[in-house]
Amino acid sequence: MKADSNGQLHHDVGMSAEPPHGGSGGDREKQQPPAALHGRLLQVSRMATIGEMAAGVAHELNQPLTAIANYAQACSRLLARPGADPAELRQALAEITGQATRAADIVRRLRALARNQQSERVPASVNALVREIIDLLESDTRLHGVPLSLELADGLPLVVVDGGQIQHVVMNFVRNSLEALAAQPSGESRLLIRTSVTTQHDVELAVIDNGPGLAPDALGHVFDPFFSTKESGTGMGLAISNTIARLHGGSVGYRPNPPTGACFYLHLPSQPTP
């Protein structure tokens, strides 16, 4: 164990080292999250359910579209008959307009929701962002029976970011690792979150597991939207992470974790220290 720059204790665990006992949670001082943090956590978990939200919106939109299609098809049937009643047709057309307005409303609400989540970028410590969501992450890792270790480098430069979005990337990485690890016997699974500075002076945030790693044919595609090898995966997790990284002038990437395992990393340009 060692203390990082904030004086907090964490396990010093390499992937091949002994299993950590009980993850990093035991040593951390437990305190109630302040209100602002709580709001942040809520926002993160809301974004984490973006897939569910998309499914809900798809269902919502499908209803007026179905109604519009029904009315339009009924109109062509009515028109195909001699002596079609204009009043009846006018009624259907009014309904079509109404349903189109309803669809537009759904889209407008969705836009408003996206605007609410528009980023506000402030100088932040990547380590602090990770610690903020550690409870959330640990509830996930504990559920999967995977010990989570932290290796947060001392004296990292600050980054200018939307914290919620960065946390969303971490959650995506961690969830993917847990899903990859679920395929192998528990007891051997390890998960590590590590921060460091690259030679290019970027801040690196890496999520490292000792699962199967990426298959060669998946290598070039994992960051593509809709690429998924999972039965119920949307394939959007890494694509969204990639977008978030680019929006911050950074990048996401993958390297293998020998002998076996995956390392997904996020690079963020560092704030020049004043």
Place this chain on the structure above:
Amino acid sequence: MQEQAPTIYIVDDDEGVRNSLRFLLKSVGLATRVHASANEFLGAYKPKQPGCLVLDVRMPGMSGLELQQQLNLLGAIIPVIFITGHGDIPMAVEAMQHGAADFLQKPFRDQDLIDRIQRALERDTRSRAALAQLDRIRACFDSLTPREREVLALMTRGKLNKVMAAELGVSQRTVEIHRARVMEKTGAASLAQLVRMAMDLESEPATL
């Protein structure tokens, strides 16, 4: 009662979809009744009314699947056509396993829906005819006297008149009279047909 026009029941919680379906079906001359929930439908449902049910899988409260199971429990024969959103395919598959007539993904081509409704109505007509036939048989059998019923039971077991007479403690002549009354009241043309009718009655619960 036989020639009642069929009613298409539409159950969908979405008002827009519901009314558009009513409009569409009306444009092809079909009579409809719309309901916003499974419970509302159950309250209004008349088992004797021929027709079919166009049912949304996903609804708050009682879902389409639950309604289907409820109807199965009630012994209802009304055919069900499920309409589903995109993500609901597994549910639709389950519905089919529980005997749904068909399912359609929203939005659909009007002709696809109308074809399926036509098929469902034919199926409904067939099962209603079969049930009506059973009802007729049951009424005939119900009109038998206790003694005639005893004779019927022995006849369907293939007993000879002589044996029956001995078992019932009556003359062979009396057995012959009862036998003739049974054939007459049930309208069976032969002993074989009588046996089939009796078997049909036993295998079918008395529901509509």
